[in-house]
Amino acid sequence: MDNSCWTIGVDLGGTKVEVARVGADGRLQERLRRPTAVQDGPDAVEQEIVTAVAELRQAAHTAPAGVGVGIAGQVAPDSGVVRFAPNLDWHDVPLQADLHQALKLPVVVTNDVRAITLGEWEQGAGQGCDDLICLFIGTGIGGGIVSGGNLLSGCTNTAGELGHITVDMHGPRCHCGRRGCLEAFAGGWAIAALARDRLELDPESGLALLELADGNVAAISAKIVVQAAHEGDPFAQEVLETAVQGLIAGTVNLVNAFNPCRLILGGGVMDGLPEWVERVAQGIRENALPAASANLEVIAAALGDDAGVIGAAALARHTFTKS
């Protein structure tokens, strides 16, 4: 294996930026993690990345083949301009061109969920599979789709907004403005919101949950709901039951539409609820079209927080080397 094919992966989010050296074999070699200086604007964040890349290069004998960046936002294809990144409050930032100029290295920028999907596909739970869906359930929900061995990007590079497939057109309001999106059931913010709403209607039943939040309704998070449920609180368990029913309906949609071989579930909410993998698998078996779910495997994501940098580095390797 050509040593010169090592690449750099960057995972750029609203709270932290991770920059990693990844070998030609796709394995993580070293990773730097820093808080994102959102308040200082794009120039400062780009400078952080440049500094981290320099640090990673010091330990290497050769130059990297290129840099891949996954960012939580909408990215223009080819140009790598970040059209909009809500968590960073960026609009039309030419991230790819800026980093290329500063680093004198080839740079490719993509959406973070697409990068994570590529990471899981190549090095994680998706290995050896040409038809898969990755669904990442954190505060929000996003996804990536591999069909026939291609990672789908769509017409304007935004394919995979799987959090915003409707499962109940009369259901709870979503952040996107519509009703009953998958995310409005099973996203972390929705789980917390549902618990708070039900607590308001029925304070008695929610006492155990409220206690875990130190009596502060506003402090109830998805994490606290999960904790309460795992401690046996029926109120919290019912909240999660509503969430998982929405998740099952959403994954059944995806299975019927795409007929994947593998459905990979990851993200912070899933990390706290490993039992949901089997719940979703069972829900799909019971509800999806038998022909569409015949060969389906439902499994947990394997790379955790590393998927983003590994996937971004893989994208750089595919884009800038022959391997």
Next chain:
Amino acid sequence: MDNSCWTIGVDLGGTKVEVARVGADGRLQERLRRPTAVQDGPDAVEQEIVTAVAELRQAAHTAPAGVGVGIAGQVAPDSGVVRFAPNLDWHDVPLQADLHQALKLPVVVTNDVRAITLGEWEQGAGQGCDDLICLFIGTGIGGGIVSGGNLLSGCTNTAGELGHITVDMHGPRCHCGRRGCLEAFAGGWAIAALARDRLELDPESGLALLELADGNVAAISAKIVVQAAHEGDPFAQEVLETAVQGLIAGTVNLVNAFNPCRLILGGGVMDGLPEWVERVAQGIRENALPAASANLEVIAAALGDDAGVIGAAALARHTFTKS
């Protein structure tokens, strides 16, 4: 253009079988249409196809490069075995092998909706577009997805069951056993069922509709509902409003998940409701994520009944020739 690249397309459904000669340019040259002898079993239906192919070959100076068949059912990839075709009552019929043996020509068998999508993509409303969704709304609803220039087939060749994406998990019961599928709102059978159900609850308001059905509730079809609505009947118009709201929710799902450039609407129900194209386009503009629908065009299918044979012939051309 090599004349030897002409192919034969077959569209095999429960009521009729169409067999056509299609030129190397993808254009329909001649078509034969016969009723499907379902009651006589697979052998008789296959013999009908063989006879029609012989008839089409008589007028040609060269042998066709191959035969493509689109069938309303589940087809095993590669082997072309028809696993299940409900309208023909076929189970595990080796259609591809049987026809190959009888015709002494290369044969490829696929699902009818996939063939229709290929036809619209190459010769119809999808020309020049690498990211599109075809949604066919007839008695049932099916679809085909082209993403990044590839027609998606899925893990077990059943991708595109777009009639069975849920839009309302508490909604009306679907034939598949679940609740609130897109098809259970906007499929022809669902439109008729909704009209009949509402008529039972409120016979007074449905009088105009009932009259069009000669007073026979069981005779109310989607076609009659559309006719009544077009004649100004508010009862029928409300039924169609429920259907189109489901259709909008379903298409918004597809746009958010796939980010297509073009959404092509076809099938018998759409043929009767050309005004729905603009309704759906407007609904998507108002409800889909702006980034996912930015460049989207919503248009009617262009090939009508010819799409099936044209697409099946195109599949044969791609499979068996270099063009």
